[in-house]
Amino acid sequence: MPSLTRDEAIARAALLTVDAVEVDLDLDRGPETFGSRTTLRFTCHEPGAATFVDLRPVTLERARLNGRDLEPAVLVDGRLGLADLAADNVLEVDAVMAYGHDGQGLHRSTDPADDEDYVYGHLFLDAAPRVFACVDQPDLKAPYTVRVTTPQHWSVVGNGAARQTSPGVWELATTRPLSTYFVTVCAGPWVSVTGEHDGIPLGLHARRSLEEPLLRHAPHLLEVTATAFDHYHRLFGVRYPFGDYHQVFVPEFNAGAMENPGCVTIRDQYLFRGAATPDQLLEVDNTVVHEMAHMWFGDLVTMRWWDDLWLNESFAEYMAYRTSTEALGAPEAWVEFGIVRKRWGYAADRAPSTHPVAGSPAPDAVSALQNFDGISYAKGASVLRQLIAHIGADAFDAGVRDHLTAHAFGNAGLEDFLGAMARAAGRSLDDWSQAWLRTAGADRLSLGRDGTLARSVPTEHPADRPHTLDVAAFADGREVLRVPVVLDGPSAPVDGVADVPDDALLVPNAGDLTWAEVGLDDVTLDALPAGLADVPDPVARQVLWTALLVGMHRAEVDPRLVVEVFDRAWATEDDPAVLRRVAAAVTVSVVPTFLPPDEAEAALRRVAAAADVLLTRAGTVEGPAGDGLAVVAARVLAASSTDVERLATWSRGDGLPEPLVGDDDFRWLVLRRLSALDALDEGALAGAEEADRSLAGRLAALGVRAVRPTPEAKADAWRSLEEDESLSNYEALEIARGFWATPDPDLVRPYVRRVGDLLARLAPRMGEDALSRVATALFPLTVVEDATLEASAAMLGRTDLPPGVHRALVDEDHVLREALASRHRFG
Template sequence: MPSLTRAEATARAALLTVDAMEVDLDLDRGPEVFGSRTTIRFTCHDPGGRTFVDLRPRALHAVSLNGAALDPASLAEGRLVLTGLAAQNVLEVEATMGFSHDGQGLHRSTDPADDEDYVYGHLFLDAAPTVFACFDQPDLKAPYTVAVTAPEGWTVLGNGGATVTAPGRTELATTPPLATYFVTVCAGPWASVRDEHDGIPLGIHARRSLGTHLREQAGHVLETTRACFDHYHRLFGIRYPFGEYHQVFVPEFNAGAMENPGCVTFRDTMVFRGAATPDQVLQRSNTIAHEMAHMWFGDLVTMRWWDDLWLNESFAEYMAYRAVTEVTEFADAWVEFGVVSKMWGYAAERAPSTHPVAGSPAPDALSALGNFDGISYAKGASVLRQLIAHVGDEAFTAGVTEYLRSHAFGNGELAEFRAAMEVASGRSLAAWSAAWLETAGADRLAVEHGVLLRTPPADHPADRPHTLDVAAFAGGRELARVDVVAECDRTPVPGLDAVPPGAIVVPNASDLTWAEVSLDAATTDALVEGLADVPDADARAVVWVALLGAVHRAEVDPRTALAVFAAAWPRETSSAVLSRVALLVTTQVVPLFLPPAEQEPALARVADAADELLARAAGIRGDAGSALAVLAARVWARTGSDTDRLRRWAAGDGIPDVLEGDDDFRWGVLRRLATLGRLADDEIEAAEAADRSLAGSLAALGVRAVRPTSAAKEWAWGRLRDDTELSNHAALAVGGGFWVAPDPELVRPYVDRVGDLLVGMSARMGDDALSRVVTAMHPTRLVEEATATASGAILARADLTPGVRRAVVDADHELREALASRRRFG
């Protein structure tokens, strides 16, 4: 089916105004289909003209325009042409729609814990026509009035406040104008906790089987929600405009969360079944703050077209970290931003798919999917921090507020935002915007002989001014810190001449700007002995990001990074740094950049470091010690090779007290046993029987796929290729274990078949879901020239969807980074 082009959207928006949307859904027709009746009231600014409405049903039963019946057979490729439009029009559509199992459209999922069904709507990016007829583009906003018939005993939630009008019948309050992709309905036997704050009704909801965990964690979730509402009200001076505020933790969700006005959906793994480390709680709090920021950036004011996605995501990302830093217990949240979000963003900048923050080409809706990446999120947020350094926080806040007020319930674009900021700051931002927002690429920053060197990328030259600091550390002390504004390629840094040899010198030490940092050779040599003693967590995060980035660029031997990890990681204090660095070392540095013969010895070094951290945690009382113990035990469980200890841990013997009864941790241990070829079928079946949850079912799929046998790989491949009922998360679970193999010959025969597999899956799975599966199923872990050749052949295919192609491009780039490193370092 054709993807809506920008030219088509522009023409349709000039022709139409959508005055009202009325949607009636019948979810009580069984597990496969639902009924959909839509009434669209719209104005045509050129009476007699023609347009089309978007609709992708299982069966179209009846259509009428202004009382005249239209032929349902005229629907073609998801478009129903409308001709002879009047000035005022009423379109009525009755159809049968299909529930999805890929996290897009109206997704239906069965919880194996109790066999209860749940439905939620995720209409991003172009899935709305699979639920109701609509003009599906972000600048044709309209008020929605939604009614839902559902099985008795279900709770129905949506963008408007719910009123039960009869058994199984719920009507939702009419909303302010919404873009189509923000509309949602969440229905099922939810466990719920309700509250109220500042006149706003609040609700948090999850599957009934998660009810106990939801109630235990509700206090913290609601406390964060209240604090963020107060913060945004103070900051913007504009009250939350969408009535009630529900947060629904839903199963098998593709993204982290979605900012549906009044009814935000979250991945339900954020309701923790077991121990949660501080970085996990921070990530949940940050996600709450991020989605709430969208109520203003994205929902109240929506980008006119997808090329201005940054007006949604960059602002929400920046505002979220600002909020959690200022009003929650996570005063060091920017450390997590640096080591998680920015690491993601710098990887996106290195890839061939890099693009500007703003104005990235999006000729059609599906092509925009690839721009939901670390550039639109992390780089955009970093650029906003630089904008504040450029114009001042007062002018920034005033400009943002004016932009929101003047475009409320409408749409905006870069030029309009920039105009508001120029009025507020009293200066032209044309050159600044061109360099920072409209040009791709990250500068490189390095310090040599007391001079800060700025090197723009050759492929994307720009004159980007950087406001930052440079710091030096030695012996556990900060020796110097110099604020710098780098407006040219060489900027003297006074005071560094007094820094002794062997000090750790960190450009951008407070992580204030967007640039890849290159550490000098003396600093790199000093990291094994000195990194753990650097007293500034931001600076340590910058160093880790710089070191791991240099591994990816084939500038630093991966063995050096492993040596720094073994020495510094067990002494780290930041939960975010501990968690993310360990993940990257075990999933990227070891399997991609080290030769196969060195991988198990490298994992043994990681396991030894985890044991060091466990020993350290044992000497720390209270929550801090427990958090370190959880982090250490999780790392050991995925790297240790002592099968006797792994079996004891799987039985709950000898594990830290905080992990007793933690099913997710037990599955992690079982996965490692399976990876080592030490887990039998009956043991997997027994573990599944003991954990009948959705999480347990998915974990069992991954455990089966990771086993190092030809039979296991054949089973996994067959499930991905042939199982038409395989959900998005089930496909991820199977794909995530497939390429793990101590003997490459187990998986080599499948390399040339990946392209056919992905194309076959695209027939039953949308791009939003499948692009994530591509990341798991690309043969990146088989770091061989033949794999690169096969990957290039996939990219040469003409039958890849835009989302799949973009995901393959990024995976191919990571493979080629690993090959370049191995060529250089052996």
Template sequence: MGSLLRTEAQERAALIDVTGYDLALDLDQGEETFGSDVTIGFTCREPGASTFLDVDAESVTSITLNGEPVDPASVQDRRVNLAGLATDNTVRVVAQMRYRQDGEGLHRAVDPEDGKHYVYGMAFLDAGPSIFACFDQPDLKAPYDVRVRAPQDWVVAGNGAVERTGPGQWTLATTPPLATYFVTVCAGPYAVETDEHDGIPLGIYVRASLGDRLREQRDDIFEVTKQSFDYYHQLFGIRYPWGKYDQFFVPEFNAGAMENPGCVTLRDTYVFRGAHTRTQLFTRANTIAHEMAHMWFGDLVTMQWWDDLWLNESFAEYMAHRTTAEATRYDEAWVDFGITRKTWGYGVDRSPSTHPIAGAPAPDAESALTNFDGISYAKGASALRQLAAYVGDEAFLSGVRKHLSDHRFGNATMTDFLGAVEDASGRSLVDWTQGWLRSSGVDDIRLDVEQRDGTITRAELVVTPPQDDPVTRSHVLDLAAVEGGVATGTVRLHAASARTEVPELVGTPRAALLLPNSSDLTWATTVLDEQSLAAVQDALVAAPDPLIRLSIWSALLGGADTGRIDPRRVVQIFGVCWPHETVSSLSDVLGGLVRAFYPYRLVPQHDSAAALATIRDAGRRKLELVDGASPAALAAARLVAATTSDAELLARWAADEGRPTAASGDKDFGWAVVRRSASMGHLDGAQIDRVASADSSMSGHLSELRARAALPTESAKAWAWNQLYGESKLSNYEGLAVAEGFFDGYGENDATELLRGYADRFFAELPEVPQRYGDMAAEKFVIAAFPHRVIEPAVADAARTAIASPDNTAGVRRSLTDALDRLDRALLAHQRFGATASTPVATEG
């Protein structure tokens, strides 16, 4: 039996209502399995009918329905049939479940630093039945009573408030109605920090080995948590409904975080073990605000079926950036959204795998996961931002409050939400919905002007929809005339047709730069005329408004991504302007994007060494401009470390000699240096051993794997390949670390032929990846392990063959499609701009 079909879920929901779960978990049975004993009460509208229960057990001890035994052997394909139902029913399933290492179900991780074990539950999307037998679909919500037995030195928490009732015995308070995919239990020797705000008990948990770091960072985490609570209480008009609020920073987590009511789980890399930048702090704050938004939108009101999963994530994405911008010290939140989240989303929306924000078919639960991407998050949040601008912010918020109030502790659909906004605003959203939610692709926007003697005589904003989905989409946006970096005039437009006149510009001097979408308010590719394009470099250095700078960079990145702008030009502009960028998110993320996607990818091979040197030199110049102890110096040093080929510099930095003060003593920075040295062939496995012996942490272990996989030798690649696909049993994080290092450094050493030989082997091994690493981790693995540095048509052909193969899962095919699109864009750039080398190769000295 495959994934739960929507039709099956509808039939089951029409037949039964679940009245409650009573769950006992025994986590004190060893390292491989745990006990699960669940009793479920439910009613049936048609006595005598049958339904099914979802069970994914290692072994089933017993099943009883209304006191009568059901043969445990009847469990097939994760289901057991329940026949002859009464009006009121009780089913009990006692089973042994297996701990998982793929970040799903009940995941058990071992901290190599101290050997301690940690457990956390991740029931999303369909992993709940591997923890307890259940009716696993989002619209069969019910209250939960949970008891846990665990080793006596562990702490235990979950959705409800917890009470220790005896040695190793824990009882959790009855919850309000929850969807199965929100149920979690976290257990282990976690370090904990507690606080209270507005009557809400607060807890933060992390591995014991990170306890000192948590104590240093607790105040910042609690501050953002409290600020977010205050903002949401004011905004929604509904108090937080889940009692206490725990945040567990857990190891080997696939996502950024998961919004389990009352017990949020987050990846533990958000508790920084060393030096960190403001961008990293913002990302953590934004994630905290995102998950808290879900406590209302997603948890209090839950989607009816997985095809509305986008609305949960779009709403939380939008609210998180709004909250951090307005309620915390991170007033640059919308700048970060533009360069980080929207850049990700644009890449997806320009690719063959694009899909409408809403209305994408989800005939089964698994297919919904394939659309869990930059469209669901970044484009959906942009659409909601547009909706607020379209109907007015107060009408938008009134609709949100009505939606939350009307469907409290229940389920709802997109139609319910939009209906509430229509009622509040008095405006029809039929056309808006069709344009924004039920169509796909990115519109191009440009300003068409005529001028005489330097004065504009005609100005129109031109909107061109994508050829594959040419729907009319309205845009609320700003347009700025920029001279000397300063916006000398800004116009707010509502562009509801292909051409919109801009009379405010007529009769004004033609500015050096005419910039549509100057506040980055809408979702579109900005196409600059040649006169404006010629002015962007000066504007990026001089513009005081970070949204102006963001919008320029968005136009440049989008132009290179679509083959309109030579990627070498983007690198040249980066080299001049990046050292002067002062907003950390824009600086840090942009540095990572240009480094990752330009040399040896978008930039042709014969110009890539020069491009890499330009990026490196930008990092060096920034180090000269900023305080060496500042987070900006750390970001610049990271860029230099990732791009330099200077073996002597890398050796000094690896030995913690001559580093900028901000990176001094930082082990993670040291590992970045080691990884770069390894990929360049400047060190060997024995030298990596020596570094690893001084860092036994989980982070150190993963960094060691990346560095070993990056070594450009036949033996190192053979070892890494065997780790990924041989007999080794890697966790989801370990597999991802090896995959990330495998193709590192291609084109910068003599490993070209060696790596090319592994490209075909990568595609042949793909069907095994989900079985090894789990469905969620597999999609990340495919992107990381894709031979992205081998920019050749043969690799693209092999990817297309793999995408067409039924042997690969839908999630793997989706990740392949996105990776192939990146490769195709690189091939297009090489075709258009790669005929001759255009810049000399810089040298280090």
């Protein structure tokens, strides 16, 4: 079906004003389809003109425009043609719609714990026509009145306050003007916790089988929500405008969360069934305040077209980390930002698919979705930090308030935002925005022992970006230098570098204040194994870890050095985000992709030994900090150990670290490792499935079977992906994530050239967002050889894969090329 183009959207916005939308949904028709009735009232500014609305039904039962019936033939490729419009129009549409099972549209999922069904709407980016007839573009906002019929034991949550008017019939309060992609309905036998803060009704909701973790986490979640409301009210000068504020933890969600006004949907894995490390809890807090920031930036003021989607996400990303630090009292949030979000963004900026933060061409909606990545989030947030350094925090905050007030309940673009910032700063931002927002690529900073801080600019994307940052040096566990620098040219002198000890670690961008890859000098690289652990500043340690991993991807750092530094420095790290993410990078990327296969087993033994050291150390640390260290250590052991006896003991629940006693999710990690070692019998797996009949347990069992290193297991996994049309988005993703795991590339090499055919087979039954994630997981990054590169080139040449899937394959192809370059240089 054609994707709406920007030109079509501009023309339709000039022609129409959408005045009101009424939607009636009948969710009591069984598990596959639902009824949808839409009454759309709109004004046409050129009576007699023609246009179309967006609609993708299973069956169009009736369409009436201004009292006259429309022929079904006017619905072509998801567009319902409307001719001879009046000045004031009423369109009535009755249709049968299909539930989604890919996380898009109105997604329906069955919880195996009790066989109850749950439904939630995820209409981003262009899925609204799968739920109701609409003018599906972000700049035609309208108030919505929604009514829902459900099984009588269900409850309903949505954008407006919900009330039950009769058994199984719910009516939601009419909303303020919303873009179509923000409309949602969440229906099912939810368990709920409610509260109120500053006159705002609050609600938390989850599946019935998650009642215990919901009740356990609810007091903290409500406290975070209340604190963030107070913070944003002070900062923005505009009260939350959307009535009730609900947060619904939903199953099989493709993203982290979605900022539907008044009814945020969040992946329900964030309600941890078992142990959670401090950085995992911080991640949830950060997600909560990120979506809350969108209530103002994105929901109250929305971009006109998808090419400004970055502005929504960059702002919410920056504001979430700022709020976590300033309001929630979590300064370690910026460490997590660097090791998680910025590494994601740097990878996107190195790839051939890189694009400017702003101004990327989005001729249609699907094109915009391809740029919904680490550049739009992490780089954009980092650029906003540089904007603050450029104009000052007071001017930035004043510009935000100006922008929100001027465009409330409407739409705005980049020019509007920069105009507000320029007025607040009292100067033009044209040159700054051209360098930082409209030019792709990341500069690379290096610091010489002579005290010269040098900036290299990507040749493909030249720009003159000024950097406000700091430089530090560390020796013998002490900070021996810290110098603020404004780098507004190719290089700048840094006072004091010549006086530091000869073996000091030199750290450009030590405070992680700017967006730039860091190149470490040879002395620093040589000193990292012995010196990294003693660096007292957690942000600087994160910068060093990130520089080490980025250097490996650029074929400048031997992956063996990464393993060496991990072996000697990781187990003494204190920050849980660094511990967890660095370990994941080593076990998921460094060892299986960058190291030669014959060195992988020895490297994993070193990883497991380091995890054992951390586990021992955790026993000497009291309280939640010690528990967090123990959980990280045990999880890394579960991913890397070859000690089958120990793993089998843990799988039975014996000898576990105290925080993991009774933790079903940890048990599945252990079973997955046993399966990867081909040391798990079918009886033990069946017993685990019987003991954990949850959605998480069902998914974990699929992954456990997929990682087993036997021809039969790989054939079964592939056949399931190829033939089982009932697989949900999460089930397909879990199988794909386990498939390529193997100690012997020969086991999976025959499938390398079959990936493209499989993706093409999946495309008709899986939405582009979900399929792109599956494509990323299905890319054969454990078979690093020229033949895989040839197979990848063939995939990229196909014309039967959606654009988002092609983009995902381009990015994975780039990682394969990085691994090949590394092996050619160091292998």
